[in-house]
Amino acid sequence: MIGIDWGTSSLRAYRFAADGGIADRRDTAGGILTVPPGGFPDALRAVAGGWIADGETQVLMCGMVGSRQGWVEAPYLPCPAGLDGLAAAAIRVPFDGADVRLLPGLSCRDRHGVPEVMRGEETQLLGAIAAGEAEATACLPGSHSKWARLAGGRVTGFTTHFTGEAFAALSGHTILARMMDPAAPDHAGAFARGVARAKQGGGLLHHLFGLRAASLFGEIAEAEAASFLSGLLIGHEVAAALEDGVAPPIVLIGSDALTARYAAALDAFGVPHRAAGPDAAARGLSLIAERLP
Amino acid sequence: MIGIDWGTSSLRAYRFAADGGIADRRDTAGGILTVPPGGFPDALRAVAGGWIADGETQVLMCGMVGSRQGWVEAPYLPCPAGLDGLAAAAIRVPFDGADVRLLPGLSCRDRHGVPEVMRGEETQLLGAIAAGEAEATACLPGSHSKWARLAGGRVTGFTTHFTGEAFAALSGHTILARMMDPAAPDHAGAFARGVARAKQGGGLLHHLFGLRAASLFGEIAEAEAASFLSGLLIGHEVAAALEDGVAPPIVLIGSDALTARYAAALDAFGVPHRAAGPDAAARGLSLIAERLP
Numbered sequence: 001m002i003g004i005d006w007g008t009s010s011l012r013a014y015r016f017a018a019d020g021g022i023a024d025r026r027d028t029a030g031g032i033l034t035v036p037p038g039g040f041p042d043a044l045r046a047v048a049g050g051w052i053a054d055g056e057t058q059v060l061m062c063g064m065v066g067s068r069q070g071w072v073e074a075p076y077l078p079c080p081a082g083l084d085g086l087a088a089a090a091i092r093v094p095f096d097g098a099d100v101r102l103l104p105g106l107s108c109r110d111r112h113g114v115p116e117v118m119r120g121e122e123t124q125l126l127g128a129i130a131a132g133e134a135e136a137t138a139c140l141p142g143s144h145s146k147w148a149r150l151a152g153g154r155v156t157g158f159t160t161h162f163t164g165e166a167f168a169a170l171s172g173h174t175i176l177a178r179m180m181d182p183a184a185p186d187h188a189g190a191f192a193r194g195v196a197r198a199k200q201g202g203g204l205l206h207h208l209f210g211l212r213a214a215s216l217f218g219e220i221a222e223a224e225a226a227s228f229l230s231g232l233l234i235g236h237e238v239a240a241a242l243e244d245g246v247a248p249p250i251v252l253i254g255s256d257a258l259t260a261r262y263a264a265a266l267d268a269f270g271v272p273h274r275a276a277g278p279d280a281a282a283r284g285l286s287l288i289a290e291r292l293p
Numbered sequence: 294m295i296g297i298d299w300g301t302s303s304l305r306a307y308r309f310a311a312d313g314g315i316a317d318r319r320d321t322a323g324g325i326l327t328v329p330p331g332g333f334p335d336a337l338r339a340v341a342g343g344w345i346a347d348g349e350t351q352v353l354m355c356g357m358v359g360s361r362q363g364w365v366e367a368p369y370l371p372c373p374a375g376l377d378g379l380a381a382a383a384i385r386v387p388f389d390g391a392d393v394r395l396l397p398g399l400s401c402r403d404r405h406g407v408p409e410v411m412r413g414e415e416t417q418l419l420g421a422i423a424a425g426e427a428e429a430t431a432c433l434p435g436s437h438s439k440w441a442r443l444a445g446g447r448v449t450g451f452t453t454h455f456t457g458e459a460f461a462a463l464s465g466h467t468i469l470a471r472m473m474d475p476a477a478p479d480h481a482g483a484f485a486r487g488v489a490r491a492k493q494g495g496g497l498l499h500h501l502f503g504l505r506a507a508s509l510f511g512e513i514a515e516a517e518a519a520s521f522l523s524g525l526l527i528g529h530e531v532a533a534a535l536e537d538g539v540a541p542p543i544v545l546i547g548s549d550a551l552t553a554r555y556a557a558a559l560d561a562f563g564v565p566h567r568a569a570g571p572d573a574a575a576r577g578l579s580l581i582a583e584r585l586p
Binding site for chain 1: 403405407408409410437452453454455456458459461462463465466467468490493494495496497498499501502503505506507509510512526529530532533534536537
């Protein structure tokens, strides 16, 4: 069986052994934005054709490949949702030589009725649940960071923050861009100062101008400003999530570089956290595949 | 006497009559960003040379023309500051044919010690004070919105929010750009929904993603999204300013289009407000000029 986490800007493919372990893997930058119209079958052949020729007959995919901009749109499955629900909602796509299916993403509503969506993270969450996080809050940092509630083996709801996209837009397309060196390495002290600033009153929009003014007064260096901004935004995200009532401990799922930042921010708020095991998405894909109808 | 409010992207010049009234005025798009290096004297001649040839001998300028990127840098004057302090801090710049002076901007620190700066707004604030707003909170909407405390005839302190710049970056350089029509006219209902959303918990970063998700679910139209985003950001600004302890009534100073949005947001928060009289900057320049040493 082949599992693929096919996102906007990257693709991760796994070939599974009979015992569910990972026999082989490929990471590419071939996200859905790189696929021309009608090009998804060819893109799948390019990454997994060899495994299919070698005898694999089942391909299960998750992520933005199931969005309106992907191969075929797989409508969102409402929370709460678990392995069986996702397996039942997978949709087949036409393909020669293998049984290819797309997983839907998940949707829910926040307490005020505003919609929430995810695509791909649900598979990581179910993998983390299977690895022992049956009752927890999971945080998946990213362009659109997710805070998900896991209970009874299912994802019961989640909240998204626009943190990564806000960082890119504010650091690249405002006057702040002139006062920061985007090539500077991470600066832990400046990140911590940004988190500490987020814990003060005044609001994010006020804190953003304070970064500009601090630069005018020589109170923050170009090499520190991007890390400070990252800490400020992540700090505001964590503060809002905590006010929203997330229950620790927090399970962090994602790249080491990004989860390390969230771990530092959670430390600053005094909130216990731990890292999920590796390859949560692969584990989720494998477990869902076992349940396909 | 000639007064000039010379900002980043625009220039407003006033010729005053002997009684302090406005005898003539010129508005141009010739902000400091349009002036080549060493070009400020020529730019001044272009806008006010005729008035100088006609006998005016005094020119007083405020705004970004006194910044590091302007004609000559006039260091910030710390708050509290009034007419006499600003007049005393004006600096002369070399110019043939008239006594030309630049006003400094103002600086202060917020309650956590983070610096604040303004350039140009101080002149509007002192004009508003002279027009009767001796004890008030003034709000000047813009790219960098200012909330200033006026007491005893002086500006005693102020707080800045990055609202206008954040709107431009988020609406133009994130995935939100794909779901909004920037040419759509203002939509009062969508603006009001954005303000109402800001009053809910969850944080600005969460609310930004909610706008994206609402679009995916067809719950907000392209023609409404920009107005919703404007209401969301202004609502967060107003909420933060109120938490910061600003004392109503709020005096709104600025263009009719922008102050109307803030008036609607303040109404939604139940906070009394009123509009400052017109030409606050001209009044401030005229009064400061009378006090020049």
